[in-house]
Amino acid sequence: MSKVMEYAIRSHIHLAIFSFVYILGLYKANQYAPYYALMFAFGILSIYNFHRLWKLRRGDLPGVILNWLEANKASVIFLSIISLLLAGVLYARYFAQNYLIHLLCAICVLVCILYVYRIRRYSLREIPYLKIFLVFGIWYFLLHIMPHMLFKSLLFPVEGFLLLFAVLIPSDMKDIDYDPEEMKTIPQLIGTNNSLKLMRFLSILGICYSVITQSNFTLPWIMSFTYMFLLTFFHSRINKDYYFVWVDACFLIVGVVLLLS
Template identity: 20%
Template structure:
């Protein structure tokens, strides 16, 4: 049992779970626009997510404690290096214009982790995008929406029409909603200067905001041309499940509540579409 827990913790801490969620959203985009399964773009997104998330999460730790790193962190570093190599392998198989768009999101991820801003903006010494008051959730949602919607369609030479833009905005709303349980969980630990959503409006209003975001997410499905019953039903189910998890989220939630159950909703969404 202990070994299984260690494997599961590695699965979460090494960002494999979140990478599968991003992978799932990108695959959903291909299915929604009737585009063929694209191994290169999907696997690039998967390995890029692991590399990017681990860079953001562990950059500071590795920078200042390199010689005294715990064994688990050293393993994650080696795993991230392998994913970076695989990322490069799939990157050379992508369209040039796709790589240009990817570089934009990669630059945002870099700024998200690396200190570069004036110290007077912060209460701590991080000086990166994630430390700017109220910005973190929207940066994450913007990157997720851009990577999982625009990158697959651009690489498939699909026109960036109104349906694509609606899907991107819809994805943005969903990711912001998915971030709310994380924001509630971290309420006791986040610096007040971060100005997170629960800090600004309280927990109950944050949950009501989640309702509004998910209502917009579901209704936007009806704005698209050529409505597909499978996508409408699956989106509504995902919206309902997400709302339930937001409503039951609290500051002292379980260890895996947000990191596994909430973050795994895109995987459930993909499986639902494939089953239907």
């Protein structure tokens, strides 16, 4: 793998790009969608990389990521700070509309901080059974609930729910050898093979729902869920440290096809 590609994956640039296209596709009819998509992408780059930097300080990273981050620490710090500033500017300029949005966003930021910052024994991510549901809650709020509050349109809530939950599972599969057993993540509870079966089930459920509802935008979801379903059969052939990247591309598929529709 080239150093550029590795940097894009390790610094979450790939996820920021995929998410930007996904949001842009979902809300393409709204003139503020590009600004919201950019804000979300910069938010990913800032929060996810600040999490990594905090874990580096605490010495709580797998060896490969630890070595990479130590070698690229300065650029990751710069990327995190610039992204945080840009996300803040976009929020203040376009989306700071009322106190309820301020409150909900403040809660999201607080959860993101406590996700890695330990109070006494645990950070939020280390509380048993909680990790994936915290991440899911933040993402679903930012992808569907907040745009509904801003744009007055709740788009694809069921399809987005199923896709998001399925996409998050491989991240825990990747960390199964590093997360403490007490965290009780889905792969720790049911194993890698059953986690893949759960992804297949969610994919089939998503395909069936898309076919039954027969909306004008069925194709993007069917393509994305089908791609995920097929991808579960190639887990053993893909480097386990990068399998999640292939799954993250489900966002890209939906976004691109919606933009072309």
